[in-house]
Amino acid sequence: MVITLIALAALLYGFHATRRLSKLELRLSLLERQLRLLHSQLFNPTEPTQASPDPAESVADAQPSMPSAHVDNVPSPSECSNYEQETVIEKQPALSETRSTEHVSVSSLVTHEKSWLEKQAGRFVTNFREHWLVWIGALAMLVGSGYLVQVIGSQIEFSPLMRVLLAAALSLTVIFAGEWFHRREQTVQTRAMRWKEFTYVPAAVTATGLMGVYCTVIFAFILYQMLSPGLSLLILAVAALTSLALSMRQGPLMAVLGLIGGYSAPLWINSSEPNYFLLAGYIAFISIAATLLMQFMRKAWLAPSIALPHMVWMVMMIAWIPQQLLFSWLILYLSLTLYLLFLVPRMGWLLHPRYRHCQRRWSHSPVFISVAMTFMVLQSVTKIDQLTLLHILYFYGLLMAVICLPALRKSWSLRVFLPTIIAGAVAVLALTLVCDALYSLQWQSVIWSVFALCIVVIGLRLFSQARHDSSAFTTRTLLVLVPLISLISLVYLDVFIPDYAWSWTVFSLCISGGYYLLARRFHSLSEHCSGIVHGMVVGCLWVWLNDIELTMAIAVQILVMTMQIQHRIFSPASWIVKVAMSVLVLRLTLLPFVPAWQPAANANWLWGVVSYFPALFILIYARTRLKIINTELSNWFEGACLHLLLMALFTQTHYALTGQYGYWGAIDFTSAIIFANQALVMGLIYSYRSQFAQKLTPIYQGYSYLLWGVFAGLMLLLNTFESPLWVNHVSAQALPIVNMLTLGWLLPASILAVVVAKRWPTLAIQRQWLAITSAILAALWLGMSIRQFWQSTSMTLWQPTGMAELFSYSMAGLLVGGVLTWYAATRHVPILQRVGVAILAGVALKVFLWDVSSLNGFWRAVSFLGLGASLIALGWLFQKLNRSLISTTEAQSLKP
Numbered sequence: 001m002v003i004t005l006i007a008l009a010a011l012l013y014g015f016h017a018t019r020r021l022s023k024l025e026l027r028l029s030l031l032e033r034q035l036r037l038l039h040s041q042l043f044n045p046t047e048p049t050q051a052s053p054d055p056a057e058s059v060a061d062a063q064p065s066m067p068s069a070h071v072d073n074v075p076s077p078s079e080c081s082n083y084e085q086e087t088v089i090e091k092q093p094a095l096s097e098t099r100s101t102e103h104v105s106v107s108s109l110v111t112h113e114k115s116w117l118e119k120q121a122g123r124f125v126t127n128f129r130e131h132w133l134v135w136i137g138a139l140a141m142l143v144g145s146g147y148l149v150q151v152i153g154s155q156i157e158f159s160p161l162m163r164v165l166l167a168a169a170l171s172l173t174v175i176f177a178g179e180w181f182h183r184r185e186q187t188v189q190t191r192a193m194r195w196k197e198f199t200y201v202p203a204a205v206t207a208t209g210l211m212g213v214y215c216t217v218i219f220a221f222i223l224y225q226m227l228s229p230g231l232s233l234l235i236l237a238v239a240a241l242t243s244l245a246l247s248m249r250q251g252p253l254m255a256v257l258g259l260i261g262g263y264s265a266p267l268w269i270n271s272s273e274p275n276y277f278l279l280a281g282y283i284a285f286i287s288i289a290a291t292l293l294m295q296f297m298r299k300a301w302l303a304p305s306i307a308l309p310h311m312v313w314m315v316m317m318i319a320w321i322p323q324q325l326l327f328s329w330l331i332l333y334l335s336l337t338l339y340l341l342f343l344v345p346r347m348g349w350l351l352h353p354r355y356r357h358c359q360r361r362w363s364h365s366p367v368f369i370s371v372a373m374t375f376m377v378l379q380s381v382t383k384i385d386q387l388t389l390l391h392i393l394y395f396y397g398l399l400m401a402v403i404c405l406p407a408l409r410k411s412w413s414l415r416v417f418l419p420t421i422i423a424g425a426v427a428v429l430a431l432t433l434v435c436d437a438l439y440s441l442q443w444q445s446v447i448w449s450v451f452a453l454c455i456v457v458i459g460l461r462l463f464s465q466a467r468h469d470s471s472a473f474t475t476r477t478l479l480v481l482v483p484l485i486s487l488i489s490l491v492y493l494d495v496f497i498p499d500y501a502w503s504w505t506v507f508s509l510c511i512s513g514g515y516y517l518l519a520r521r522f523h524s525l526s527e528h529c530s531g532i533v534h535g536m537v538v539g540c541l542w543v544w545l546n547d548i549e550l551t552m553a554i555a556v557q558i559l560v561m562t563m564q565i566q567h568r569i570f571s572p573a574s575w576i577v578k579v580a581m582s583v584l585v586l587r588l589t590l591l592p593f594v595p596a597w598q599p600a601a602n603a604n605w606l607w608g609v610v611s612y613f614p615a616l617f618i619l620i621y622a623r624t625r626l627k628i629i630n631t632e633l634s635n636w637f638e639g640a641c642l643h644l645l646l647m648a649l650f651t652q653t654h655y656a657l658t659g660q661y662g663y664w665g666a667i668d669f670t671s672a673i674i675f676a677n678q679a680l681v682m683g684l685i686y687s688y689r690s691q692f693a694q695k696l697t698p699i700y701q702g703y704s705y706l707l708w709g710v711f712a713g714l715m716l717l718l719n720t721f722e723s724p725l726w727v728n729h730v731s732a733q734a735l736p737i738v739n740m741l742t743l744g745w746l747l748p749a750s751i752l753a754v755v756v757a758k759r760w761p762t763l764a765i766q767r768q769w770l771a772i773t774s775a776i777l778a779a780l781w782l783g784m785s786i787r788q789f790w791q792s793t794s795m796t797l798w799q800p801t802g803m804a805e806l807f808s809y810s811m812a813g814l815l816v817g818g819v820l821t822w823y824a825a826t827r828h829v830p831i832l833q834r835v836g837v838a839i840l841a842g843v844a845l846k847v848f849l850w851d852v853s854s855l856n857g858f859w860r861a862v863s864f865l866g867l868g869a870s871l872i873a874l875g876w877l878f879q880k881l882n883r884s885l886i887s888t889t890e891a892q893s894l895k896p
Contacts, residue, residue, distance in 0.1 A: 164220045171212030175246075178206030182250050203250040210246070210262070213239050214282075218266055221278060229278050236282050240289035247293050256305070262286040263309040276321045280333040283313045287340055294345070300363035307341045307364075311372050318379050327391060330380055334373075338398065342369045343405060346414065353410050361416075370402045370420045374427035378434055387439045389446065396450050399427050403461055412468040418477065421461065425481055428454045429488065436497075448500060451489070452507055455482055459514065466522070479515075479528050486511055487539040494543045505540050512536040519570070531576030534561060538580055547597065548611055554584045555615040562622040566629055574633055581619075581640050588612060588644055591661075592651050598661050605655055612648035616641060632695070639689065639696055646685065650678040669722050669729040673744040676714035680748055683707035687761050701763055708765070711748075715777075718744055724784055725797050732791040741788065745781035749774045775835075782812055813843035 182202035217239065221232040243262065263286060266279055287310045294302035314337055321329055345364045348355035357364075377395055384391060403424040406413035432451040436444060462478040486508045494501045512533045519529035534557060541553045558580050565571045591597050591611060599607045623637035654674050655661050667675075683704040690700035724730045730740055752774035754760075756767050788795045790805040821836030823829075 160226060164216060164226060167212060167216040167219075171209045171216055174209030174212060175206055176209075178202050178204075178209060178250075179246075181205055206246050206250055207260075210239065210243050211264075214262055218282065221275070229275070229281075232278055232282075236285050237289075240285045244289045244293045244296075248296055252297070252299065259286070259290055259302075259305050259309070262290075263313070274320075276317055276325065276329060277332075280313075280317060280329065283310060284333060284336055284340070291340060291344055294358070295348075298358040300358050300360045303345045303359055303364040307369060310337065310341060311369075311376075314376060315379065318376060318383070323383060323385065326380060326383060327394075331394065334376060334380075335398065335401075337376075338373055338401060338405075342366060342373065342402065346416065347406065351405065351408055353406070353412070353414055366406075366417050367419045367423050370423045370427070373402060374399065374423070374430065377427070377431060381431065381434055382438070387435065387443055389443075392435070392443060392446060392450060395431060396428065396454055399424055399431060400454055400457060402427070403458060407461065407464060410468075411464045413465065415469065415471060415473070418465070418469075418471075418473055421458065421465075421477060422481060425455075425458050425485055428458075429485055432489075433492070444497070444500075448493075448504075452504075455485060455511075458482060458485075459511070463518070475525065475528075478518075479525070479532055482511060483508075483515075483532050483536055483539075487536065490539065490543055501543065505544070508536055508540060516570075527571060527573040530564070530570050530572035531579075534572050534576050535579065538583060542583075551584065551587060551611060551615050554580060554587070555618040558584065559618050559622050562625050562633075565633075566625050574630065577633060578636055581636060584615060584619075585640050585643055588615065588647055592647075592654070593662070595662055605652065608648065608652050608655055608661060612644060612651065616644045616648060619644065635693065635696065639693070639700070642685070642689065646678075646682050650674070650682075654678075669718070669724075669727070669744075670740065672714050672718055672722060673740060676711050676718065677743065677747060677751075679707040679711040679714065680751060683711065684751075684755060684760065684762075687763050690763070691761055704763060715748070719780065724788075724795055728794045728796055730784075730788055730795060732788060732793055732795050734788070736785065736789045739788070741781055741784050745777045745784070749777035749781065752777070782816070783809070786812060810843055813839055817843060 179202075185202055214236070217227070217232055217235050221227045221229070227235070240262070263283070266274075266282065287306050290302060290306045294306070314334065317329070317333075318326070343351055346355070346357045346359050346366070347353060348357070377398060381387075381391075381395060403421050406417040406420070428451065432447055435447045439447070459482045462474070462481065466474050466478050486504075490501065490504050490508055493504050515529045515532045515536075519526040522529075537557060538554060541550060541557070545553055558577065561572050561577050561580065563569075565577075587597075588611070619637055619641050623634050623641060626637060627634045651661060654671065657674055658668075658670050683706075686700045686707070687704040690697050690704065693700055721727075722729065724741065752770045755762065756771045756774065759767070762770060784795065786805060786808045787801075790802055790808065791799055793799065817836045817839030819836070820839065821833055824831075824833030824836055
């Protein structure tokens with residue numbers, strides 16, 4: 001009883017606060033009016049002002065009277081002078097305005113840079129700061145009304161009938177009070193138009209009463225069973241229609257609060273066994289009434305305000321409802337949800353595509369609603385233990401309704417519904433996979449048969465749309481969606497249900513026949529339809545053929561397409577030729593990297609020849625046929641032939657050196673060396689080819705960078721974990737120079753040196769970095785070759801270093817440094833000269849710091865003598881070079 005009194009007191013205090021707030025708003029408006037009148041009387045004395053009568057005087061006698069023209073508080077002279085200065089500035093010539101045009105335009109551009117979301121968020125923050133008292137107060141009254149009805153229904157010690165009557169009486173009293181308040185507000189001219197805004201106070205009072213009515217009906221039916229389901233729904237319908245009428249009278253705030261109260265009313269009723277049919281019916285009535293209100297008020301923001309809470313309630317009820325009631329509940333209310341939320345907002349109750357709706361792009365998203373419907377369908381499917389034929393037909397029919405119902409009246413739909421075709425097709429595919437995973441043993445054939453029928457219906461729906469809509473989106477969807485879904489399904493069946501793969505292949509080929517007939521109907525799509533047919537054939541070949549047969553089949557199909565283009569017989573579009581070529585090139589490129597595609601360990605060299613060269617010859621022949629007809633395609637063929645030729649040569653080279661075709665099967669020292677050289681050379685070739693390409697330039701450049709990245713990674717591997725200085729990969733008994741060190745270090749160094757010298761294209765990589773890399777690789781090769789020559793058992797660092805080896809390092813350094821220094825001096829290359837001098841300085845330090853302690857006897861003497869002789873000889877050469885330069889300069893100066 002105490003809680004009830006507290007709730008009543010809180011409700012009455014809310015009414016009192018609302019009334020006080022209304023009075024404060026009235027007084028504020030009067031003060032603003034008086035301030036404007038005072039301003040006009042003070043600063044415009046020559047213009048007679050006629051004060052219009054204030055309507056508030058007839059309403060409240062206690063309000064202060066209007067001030068006269070005489071005012072005691074006259075502004076100071078400084079204030080008047082400031083105002084005169086402002087008026088003078090305002091009356092300046094238009095020249096100042098023209099000077100500020102640039103500033104205004106810039107500010108307007110900055111304003112336009114704000115996104116729609118930022119603008120809406122800014123408006124909401126501004127409105128919340130101004131009207132948060134009304135909004136928070138209205139929400140508090142709604143919550144208080146719900147708590148009050150809950151207290152009356154559960155804690156007051158009256159009979160159930162008296163509890164229901166008391167709650168209903170209080171709710172109706174509040175509604176009447178809100179209506180009386182509304183009529184009183186309409187009598188005041190300054191406040192009469194506030195009902196169109198979101199700050200109308202009477203709407204908060206009326207919504208509080210409606211919240212009480214909703215809660216009263218729900219707990220009267222659920223807790224006390226005093227009302228039959230039909231009578232309960234009738235009362236709720238009347239309440240919803242009343243809310244509709246009151247929202248039209250009292251404005252958008254009433255609509256918002258009515259939606260909040262209507263959708264949240266069931267949360268205030270505690271029941272262990274709720275009636276899900278009545279609850280869903282109640283939510284449906286609220287949504288229907290709100291939809292009618294949206295159509296009458298023409299407010300787009302009502303659509304998401306209806307859709308979001310409605311779908312949340314549907315998802316929660318699907319999760320809570322017992323399984324034995326689920327399917328009958330779905331037939332009634334999930335279907336109604338699809339109709340009410342997905343179709344009615346944009347097409348009206350009669351589903352007319354030319355219905356004049358009020359929706360905007362953001363207010364009603366058919367794609368979002370279709371995705372939500374898909375989620376609810378999948379949620380329902382996973383909850384059903386025993387699937388029946390009726391269940392299968394209903395779930396597939398509901399998803400197909402998402403696709404077909406927008407075009408029910410005119411065989412075409414609005415373009416805003418076109419993405420839902422894609423969403424619906426994906427939903428049907430997801431439903432098929434889920435049903436097959438959960439109920440595959442019992443209904444497998446039925447599920448896939450219904451899915452095939454759905455694919456046909458989707459194709460007919462797209463065909464019907466394309467007859468009336470020539471947009472690019474419609475055309476692309478017609479060409480791509482159905483073949484893509486059928487091929488995805490074929491791959492799934494081939495992996496998980498091989499018994500159905502043959503029948504689905506036949507179905508896919510029948511779809512190809514349908515696209516052939518489509519090409520006969522739409523001649524403008526003939527090339528694309530031919531491409532779709534070839535694409536379906538390529539997909540089927542990929543599923544059913546393997547190894548060399550698949551490679552040859554794709555190559556032959558490319559040849560057939562080129563013959564069709566040459567003779568103009570159902571010629572395919574160029575994009576399908578490029579796709580088929582890309583598939584072939586991708587397969588042959590990945591051939592050395594995928595172990596499943598490679599032959600057994602006992603295969604011979606003939607396997608690589610048969611795998612690459614027949615396809616290569618077919619592409620070369622096709623290029624010769626297309627060179628005159630289609631230059632762009634011939635360039636694609638040229639690039640593909642070049643790539644396949646390089647792959648064939650390098651694969652065979654790899655097999656000849658390692659005895660295996662796989663690169664990643666066992667990456668060892670030899671494989672890494674071969675693959676690194678291949679990557680370097682292929683990257684250079686593609687960078688050179690990119691200079692003459694047009695549309696393929698980004699592809700060539702990207703592939704070049706990829707290959708050079710692989711080269712850098714492999715060289716890093718060869719100089720760290722697989723280095724011959726750490727692992728005994730190169731035998732000390734091997735022939736000098738003619739070994740893997742030359743292939744792994746000297747060969748790429750030589751290639752990079754030639755690239756720098758010949759100035760071959762290297763894209764965005766600077767030549768100095770290539771020169772540095774070449775020098776480092778050459779130095780590593782020289783050092784490791786010297787160690788391999790002098791070591792007898794192993795060239796790893798764990799073996800001791802002899803005096804002859806140390807002396808050889810010094811001599812090699814002197815030789816290299818001297819040659820570089822002399823070459824740079826004669827060619828006038830200062831950077832190279834500094835490098836040579838640095839090498840000589842390093843050798844000198846080595847001799848004086850290392851050799852003096854490591855070498856003994858003869859080797860120590862020879863080391864110092866060799867260093868001295870080399871430096872003296874180099875100095876003598878520099879002196880001779882300087883004398884020749886001086887004599888040349890003097891001879892040139894003596895010439896007249």
